[in-house]
Amino acid sequence: MPPTSRPSSAPGHQHGQAPFTAVLLCNLGTPDAPTAPAVRRYLAEFLADPRVVEIPRAAWLPILYGLVLPLRSRQSALKYQTIWTPEGSPLKTWTERQARRLQGWLGEQGHRVRVAHAMRYGSPSIAGELDALADTGADRILVLTAYPQYSGTTTASVIDAVTAWTRTRRSIPELRFVNRYHDDRGYVQALARRIERHWSENGRPEHLVMSFHGVPERTLHLGDPYHCECRKTARLLAEWLRLAPEQYTLSFQSRFGKAKWLEPYTQPTVEALARKGVKRLDVVCPGFVADCLETLEEIGMEVRDAFLANGGKEYRYIPCLNDETDWIAALGNITLQHLAGWPTQAAPDPRDLAAQKERARKLGASA
Ligand SMILES: C=CC1=C(C)c2cc3[nH]c(cc4nc(cc5[nH]c(cc1n2)c(C)c5CCC(=O)O)C(CCC(=O)O)=C4C)c(C)c3C=C
Ligand SMILES: [Fe+2]
Numbered sequence: 316m317p318p319t320s321r322p323s324s325a326p327g328h329q330h331g332q333a334p335f336t337a338v339l340l341c342n343l344g345t346p347d348a349p350t351a352p353a354v355r356r357y358l359a360e361f362l363a364d365p366r367v368v369e370i371p372r373a374a375w376l377p378i379l380y381g382l383v384l385p386l387r388s389r390q391s392a393l394k395y396q397t398i399w400t401p402e403g404s405p406l407k408t409w410t411e412r413q414a415r416r417l418q419g420w421l422g423e424q425g426h427r428v429r430v431a432h433a434m435r436y437g438s439p440s441i442a443g444e445l446d447a448l449a450d451t452g453a454d455r456i457l458v459l460t461a462y463p464q465y466s467g468t469t470t471a472s473v474i475d476a477v478t479a480w481t482r483t484r485r486s487i488p489e490l491r492f493v494n495r496y497h498d499d500r501g502y503v504q505a506l507a508r509r510i511e512r513h514w515s516e517n518g519r520p521e522h523l524v525m526s527f528h529g530v531p532e533r534t535l536h537l538g539d540p541y542h543c544e545c546r547k548t549a550r551l552l553a554e555w556l557r558l559a560p561e562q563y564t565l566s567f568q569s570r571f572g573k574a575k576w577l578e579p580y581t582q583p584t585v586e587a588l589a590r591k592g593v594k595r596l597d598v599v600c601p602g603f604v605a606d607c608l609e610t611l612e613e614i615g616m617e618v619r620d621a622f623l624a625n626g627g628k629e630y631r632y633i634p635c636l637n638d639e640t641d642w643i644a645a646l647g648n649i650t651l652q653h654l655a656g657w658p659t660q661a662a663p664d665p666r667d668l669a670a671q672k673e674r675a676r677k678l679g680a681s682a
């Protein structure tokens with residue numbers, strides 16, 4: 316038996332297919348089009364997730380359908396129009412590219428692992444991609460989220476979707492989850508290099524804001540590790556950049572609803588910096604690994620306008636890691652750490668399949 320194939324009794328193995336190991340890179344999701352109906356479909360799925368809005372269903376769903384969706388779909392569609400590209404939503408384009416480049420990187424390292432990508436809300440769906448992998452012989456699947464910091468609102472929701480899918484399958488592949496990598500050396504170093512390159516091209520700012528997506532403050536008191544993990548990422552990043560505490564500020568963006576969210580909020584923080592006399596400001600979003608509405612529109616446009624309106628002079632948004640080579644290598648190393656103990660060179664190789672067929676033919680002929 317060639318070293319790259321495993322016995323056909325492996326769970327999930329379909330008759331006539333060589334079993335293989337897969338990685339499913341999961342991100343949040345994004346509308347299919349920058350139109351109110353498409354944004355509405357997307358937001359309806361997103362905001363009805365009990366992991367995202369932790370208000371009892373009976374109270375929340377009437378508000379969602381009666382107020383939030385009618386108002387927000389139209390407003391958000393206008394915002395999506397400002398960031399839409401000929402290829403579609405940036406979040407989707409970057410996630411596709413990351414998956415493709417991750418597979419390439421793993422292949423260069425000699426690991427025949429199939430990398431697919433999925434979106435928690437919208438398409439391609441997690442269940443659809445898992446079906447496609449399992450139906451073609453994936454018997455080991457590593458679920459890798461695009462969220463370096465664990466949050467019940469994001470990471471746990473991906474795990475919910477995967478475990479809901481397992482209930483639909485008789486033969487369930489072996490599953491592993493990467494819950495976090497907020498303090499992974501490769502991730503933090505890739506961020507530091509991204510920022511340093513930006514500084515070598517544009518000069519250094521007077522101050523750096525590290526803006527993470529917010530969550531309701533009560534999730535922190537309920538034990539969600541998200542806040543602590545954002546703080547650790549920020550501290551490690553500041554150490555790599557050799558920033559003194561007064562040279563940077565950690566803040567939280569994208570507040571949604573009336574409740575108190577993690578503080579300090581990004582926009583008031585940036586306005587206060589401008590009023591204190593900071594003229595040159597850079598903002599980076601370390602918790603987003605792919606540029607999206609929340610980085611390109613909110614940080615790149617809205618918060619910029621607020622900084623300039625309050626006396627700031629130069630504002631630079633530093634793009635996300637996207638498909639940076641260092642970042643893809645970091646993702647690759649995170650993948651390999653989590654695949655350890657699982658044979659990783661098990662992707663179907665056409666040569667192995669041809670050899671198997673030839674053996675079967677000879678056996679058949681001699682019988
Ligand atoms: C990076 C991690 C994210 C966490 C944590 C998170 C929590 C969270 N988000 C909302 C509400 C909205 N988020 C929206 C967009 C959005 N959120 C993330 C990531 C996290 N969210 C991303 C990557 C994006 C961008 C998607 C894109 O299409 O580019 C939106 C939709 C946009 C809008 O209408 O303004 C909402 C709404 C909540 C309530 C929450 C935690 C409770
Ligand atoms: Fe969000």
Ligand SMILES: [Fe+2]
Pocket residue numbers: 569608609613
């Ligand atoms: Fe936003």
